[in-house]
Structure formats: structure tokens, C-alpha cells
Amino acid sequence: MKKALFSTILTVSLASSMNLANADEISTNVAESREAVKTLFTKLKGALVTGMKTGGPTAAIAACSQQAQPITDSVSDRRTGLEIRRISLRLRNPDNAADAWEIKILQQFEARSAAGESLATMEHHEVVKQKGGEKLFRYMKAIPASKPCMVCHGELIATDVLQKIRAVYPLDQATGFKPGDLRGAFSVTKALN
Numbered sequence: 001m002k003k004a005l006f007s008t009i010l011t012v013s014l015a016s017s018m019n020l021a022n023a024d025e026i027s028t029n030v031a032e033s034r035e036a037v038k039t040l041f042t043k044l045k046g047a048l049v050t051g052m053k054t055g056g057p058t059a060a061i062a063a064c065s066q067q068a069q070p071i072t073d074s075v076s077d078r079r080t081g082l083e084i085r086r087i088s089l090r091l092r093n094p095d096n097a098a099d100a101w102e103i104k105i106l107q108q109f110e111a112r113s114a115a116g117e118s119l120a121t122m123e124h125h126e127v128v129k130q131k132g133g134e135k136l137f138r139y140m141k142a143i144p145a146s147k148p149c150m151v152c153h154g155e156l157i158a159t160d161v162l163q164k165i166r167a168v169y170p171l172d173q174a175t176g177f178k179p180g181d182l183r184g185a186f187s188v189t190k191a192l193n
């Protein structure tokens with residue numbers, strides 16, 4: 001009796017998880033998410049490089065603090081309902097705080113990286129059922145720290161740069177990274193029908 005009940009529960013839960021969304025819809029959403037990440041990465045890099053060329057790291061910090069959020073919002077697509085953000089476990093901008101699901105996936109990324117997987121290609125996607133019953137497609141792509149990031153996120157930061165960071169972000173936690181560390185992730189969310 002117990003065994004039969006258990007196998008019924010198992011069958012029902014397996015069937016419902018398979019029905020969460022169809023495979024075509026998922027692969028379209030994964031492709032759209034990768035595209036959005038690529039677009040956002042290119043735009044942010046452009047703003048950073050322009051800022052650095054204009055007046056070095058302190059000018060680039062000013063540029064990033066004013067432009068990073070509007071640029072990020074501009075890549076979200078109201079037409080398709082796709083939303084993209086940048087998140088981290090060690091924050092500079094409090095607007096980029098991760099939610100509980102994102103924290104869990106970032107921790108999994110850390111573990112996957114520690115087990116030898118490359119951060120350069122690391123991603124995760126999942127259909128998450130909300131409390132109200134709606135289904136969300138969620139996608140995350142790791143952001144590795146690399147050498148050029150060290151000027152503003154590394155272990156040894158020039159005094160004027162650090163002063164500028166502290167002035168804009170008094171609660172900054174986003175220093176002390178080494179090249180190859182997990183800096184954060186791009187996170188995409190889209191409501192499914």
C-alpha cells in the first residue's frame with residue numbers, strides 16, 4: 001500500500017515537472033537569454049572602455065555608476081517579457097542584490113568552479129513554479145573576474161580609485177577578487193504562459 005502510494009506520488013510529480021514547459025519553448029528562451037547576455041555584455045564593456053579612455057578608472061566609475069543600470073534595463077525586452085539583471089554575492093551596487101533562487105545558483109556556480117568546470121561557459125536554466133502557480137523561465141550565466149576588472153574589483157586598488165568607489169558605494173563589498181574568481185552572474189527571467 002505504502003509502496004503504491006509512493007509510486008503514484010512519484011509519477012504525478014515527474015509528469016508535472018515534465019509538463020512545466022515544452023522543450024521548444026525552453027530552447028527558444030535559452031537562445032534569447034544568451035543573446036540578451038551577449039548584447040548587455042557588449043554594451044557595458046563599451047561604456048567601461050569609453051569611461052577609461054576619457055579619464056581613467058575614476059571617470060569610468062562615474063560612468064558605470066550612472067550608466068550601468070539604464071543600459072541593463074534597455075536590454076530587457078518588454079515585448080517578449082524578458083528581464084535581465086546583473087547580480088553578485090559580493091555587491092557594489094545594492095540594486096544588484098540576488099534573490100534566494102539566484103543565491104542558490106551562484107553558490108552552485110562556485111561549487112562547479114571548485115570542481116574544475118570553466119566559469120567562461122558556465123550557465124544554468126530552470127523552470128521555476130511560483131507560489132501563485134505561475135511558471136517562470138530562469139537563466140543564469142556566470143561572470144568571471146578577469147585582469148582588466150582588477151583596477152576596480154581586485155586586491156590592490158589605487159587610493160584615488162578606492163576613495164571614489166567608497167564615495168559612491170559606502171557599503172561596497174566588491175573588492176578583493178582575483179582573476180578567475182566568480183564575480184557574479186547575468187540573470188534572466190521570463191514569465192511562461
Ligand code: HEC
Nearest residue numbers: 057060061064065068086088091092093096149152174184
Ligand atoms: C572602472 C572601474 C570598474 C572596472 C574596471 C570594472 N567594474 Fe564592475 N563595477 C564597477 C562599478 C562602479 C559598479 C557598480 C555600478 C553598476 O554596475 O551597477 C560595478 C558593478 C559590477 C557588477 C554588478 C554587481 C555589483 O556588485 O553591483 C558586476 C557583475 C561587475 N561590476 C563585474 C565586472 C567585471 C567582470 C569587470 C571586468 C571585465 C568589471 N566589473 C570591471 C566598476 C568597475
